[in-house]
Amino acid sequence: MAQSHLFDRQEKATASNPCRVKVLLPVPFSGPLDYLLPATIGELHAGSLVKVPLSGRIVVGVVWPFKNQPEQKTLPDNKLKYVLETIDLLPFPEDLIEFVDWVSAYTLAPQGAVLKMCLSCPQALEPVPVKHHYIAGNIDDPAQRITSGREKVLNIVADGIPRTAADIAAKAAVGESVVRAMATKAMLSVVDLPVDSPFRQPDITLTGPVLSSEQEVAALAIRAAVWVQGFKPFLLDGVTGSGKTEVYFEGLAEALQVPGAQVLVLVPEIALTSQWLERFEDRFGVAPAIWHSDIGTAERRRVWRAVSSGDARVVVGARSALFLPFRQLGFIVVDEEHDPSFKQEEGVLYHARDMAVVRAKLAACPLVLASATPSIETLVNAKEGRYEALIMRERHGSAVLPEMKFIDMRAEPPEAGMWLSPILVKEIEATLAAREQVMLFLNRRGYAPLTLCRTCGHRIECPSCSAWLVEHRFKRELQCHHCGHTEEIPKACPTCKKEETLVACGPGVERLFEEVIARFPTAKVSVVTSDTMTSPTSTGQMIAQIAEGGVDIIIGTQIVTKGYHFPGLTLVGVVDADLGLRGGDLRAGERTFQQLVQVSGRAGRAEKKGRVYLQTYEPEHPVVAALLSGDSESFLELEQSIRQSHAMPPYGRLVAIILSGPDIGAVIEQGRALAATAPAEDGIAVVGPAPAPLTRVRGQYRFRMLLHSRSRDKVQGIVSEWVRRSKKIKGVRLRVDIDPYSFM
Incomplete structure (x- = not known):
């Protein structure tokens, strides 16, 4: 441009x-x-x-x-x-x-x-450090003594490629001092080169696997849009295992045909993409540039500068990669576009999926939003013609969608103190006997969500947040999942001082692990959560171990619902299918449906057919009924109609005002000041201030207000004028969240 x-x-x-x-x-x-x-x-x-x-x-x-x-x-x-x-x-x-x-x-x-x-990378704005490299120098001087070691070094550098002293010494089997001494005698010349190596370019001559007819239709539409080189948004809606990645790889390959064009692939959590990276390398012969919070400073500098210069042709990253200074964006993919982690909840509050659409429009390039469970917002955009929908309803190859059943926990309850119903236990036994893998899904980290005193009823809370401390038995500590506070598990109740009265209430994955190893002592069991998969390296090792059959039973939280392919996994058990349906969240039903579809999609992705069992106390709930019947369209239509009747997003607009401060009185006073100047316009309602469900986080008291507009028109002008004319109370922080996703 x-x-x-x-x-x-x-x-x-x-x-x-x-x-x-x-x-x-x-x-x-x-x-x-x-x-x-x-x-x-x-x-x-x-x-x-x-x-x-x-x-x-x-x-x-x-x-x-x-x-x-x-x-x-x-x-x-x-x-x-x-x-x-x-x-x-x-x-x-x-x-x-x-x-x-x-x-x-x-x-x-x-x-x-x-x-x-x-x-976001200050080091990239400074000159790149250089490092000494060596090439052949003056070797014609007869006064130079050529020892056997020096001769080996000269043979190494004869190809003219600059190398470090360590590299030459390793290849020549000599000490680095030999290399440096040859440089002082001018037998080698010193070349200072940047420490950041350039990125290898993808090989666009390589071809991918043969596509199915459904995949080919979708890939053709995307390739055509890339060839035209203009803004064109697609929804790639394919069931789990339908091969969406291979389809948008075709668009990616087409984009790389354009000289200088760059590609951005956004993923929900970059630490979970080890299998994706392997597939990319198999398809294009090189690894892409990677951008996320866990990479080191030197690699961040290398990627940022390579993106700015255009040297990095393909970047895969978390939501922050959207703000890299791409020289010439030619294609954008948002994989798992429905994932709530695309919403930034700190600093600038934005949704990366929505901002990716804007970035593609400004860069005049095609965009693919890929998901097996598209968000309501994206489905409505496709229905109204703003996005082109590409539908894939068949699993790739010989794999078929898993069979789904529910277990009514009212009729088939688990044994006292246990969490697995007798039916699910029998299914696990049969699966292990067939030497196949099992996944048990429970979206609750730790051992138990609450520690309670049986004598006085005291509940152990975080000293900085209005939240219970979660017991993590693996680490032998209590932990707050909101501020990170940790403390030892007390021997006695902090209130009544009685010992051996504290009891863990409710199950977490660690407690489920305890039950599983007691029931299946010979099985190899792994717990997969953000507590156990703490880095890209540990994630890659764990995923590879599971994929190779090194684990019999996987117990995991939502981290295992991502697009992993485990060929030996045939049974998925959802321990508490009702967990996400509790509470008044606008998107509770949609999110639970998406999560359960995603985790169910891990089963039967190869030759063997998969089975999914949902443990539920409410099998008649629309979410559970839709999963069992396979009629997801009816459920999503119902969700859309309910929202439309109440003018809720995406048919109306919501704006949250979050007030926080160390003095609860000042926060309440600020809320009252805002309420007194709230906009009074047709089609706009303001509720609050009200205490947030988590009223105190990190020592800050939190109140919320919510503006609801029944129109899709922009409300930014109304909100900014409202905030501008309201009295400001010292010590109170005010944040505006356009299109809020979290109401905590």
């Missing part, structure tokens, strides 16, 4: 007539600041990265275009500071600048806070 020139409205700077530039800084300012451009710097373009002074420190900012900036009072030239220097990196492309402005306007977050997500 053509870079807009900074000086459309300015004359060239001179020593006597410096021109103004607007610089957006990665701090929570609502817009760019004015600086003077010294004549020594020369011309700049919008998007150029510069260093500027700010409050006694030096900050990296981005030169911002004059267009669309609000009118504001300007300081005279003699009050302005000068740009200090430019950074030797390519300017931000125009579509990224527009994206920052759009996200800021939509989320009501300061522009500087959005820019901070684009400049």
Whole structure:
């Protein structure tokens, strides 16, 4: 995309007539600041990265275009500071600048806070460190003594490829001192090269597996859109195991045919993509660039700079990868688009799926939203023609969808103190006897969600949050899942001081593990949660072990509902199918349905047929009934009609106002001030302030307000004016969440 020139409205700077530039800084300012451009710097373009002074420190900012900036009072030239220097990196492309402005306007977050997500790797803005490499030097000097070790070194460097001393020494079986000594004698020449190695380019001549007829129809539509090179959103709606990844790989391969085009694949949790990465490498011969919070500083620098230069052609990452400075975006995929982890709940509050659609539109490139259980929002967009729906209802190859049954826990209860019904226990026994794998799903980490004193009824709570501490027996501690507080499991009740009266209430995966190893002592059992899979390495090892048949029974939380392929897994048992249906969450039914479909989809993905058993106390619930009948369309239609009748998203709009502070009185006063100035317009209702379900988190008291608009029209102007005219109470933090997903 053509870079807009900074000086459309300015004359060239001179020593006597410096021109103004607007610089957006990665701090929570609502817009760019004015600086003077010294004549020594020369011309700049919008998007150029510069260093500027700010409050006694030096900050990296981005030169911002004059267009669309609000009118504001300007300081005279003699009050302005000068740009200090430019950074030797390519300017931000125009579509990224527009994206920052759009996200800021939509989320009501300061522009500087959005820019901070684009400049999330400060090390990438500094020169890359260099390292000594060696090549052949002067070996014709007869005075040089060629020992056997030196001869080996010379043979290694004869190909002209620069290598480090350690690399040469290892290959030549000599010490590094030999290499360095040869350099001092000019037998080797020293070449300083950046420590960051370039990314290998995908091999687009490689071909993927033969596609089924359903896959080929979908792939053809996506390839055609990529070839046209314009904005085109697709919903790729395929049942679990239908081969959605191979389909969008075809679009990815088509995009790589365009010189310089880059591809972004967003995934819910990057630590869970070891199998995806292996499939990518098999298809394209190289690994993609990876972006997520667990990669080290050096690798973050390498990826950020390679994306900025265009050297990284394919990036797979978590939601924050959306804000990388892509040089030429040609194709975007949001895999598992329904996943709630795409919603950012801290800092700038945004939904990566929705922002990916905007990014694709600004970059004028196709976008694929892939899921076996699409969100209601995406389904409605497809129904109304904004997205093109590509439907796949058959599993790839010989695999078929699993058989689903429910176990009515009212009629078939487990033994006292146990959590597995007799029917499920028998099914597990039969599966193990057939040397096949079992997965037990319970979306509750730890051993038990509550520790209670049998004598006085005391419940052990977090000292900083209004939440019970969860017992983690593997670690022998109590833990708060909201602030991270941990403490030892007490021997006596903190209130009545009696010993041996504390009892764990309710099951977690660790308690289920205890039952399973007691019932099946010879089985190899693994617990798969975010507590046990703490890094990409440990995740990859665990997934590989399961896929190779090294585990008989997998006990897991929602982390196992992702798109894993375990050929030997034929039985899935959902221990508490009703768990996600409790509470008044707008999306409770939808989320539970998606989660249960996803976990059920792990069964029978190879030649052997799978079975799924749902333990439930409410088999007549619409979610359970839809799963058992396979009539997901009717359930989703019912969900849509209910929301439409109440003008709930996506048919209406919600905006949450979250108030928090250490003084509950001040928080309540701020809520009352907001309530007194709440907008009174037709079709808009405001409720609250009310205590949040989790009233205290990390020592902060929390109250919530909710604005509901029965129209789909943008409400940002109404909300920003409401907040602006309301009295501000000192010590109270106010956050605006457009399109909230969590109501805790």
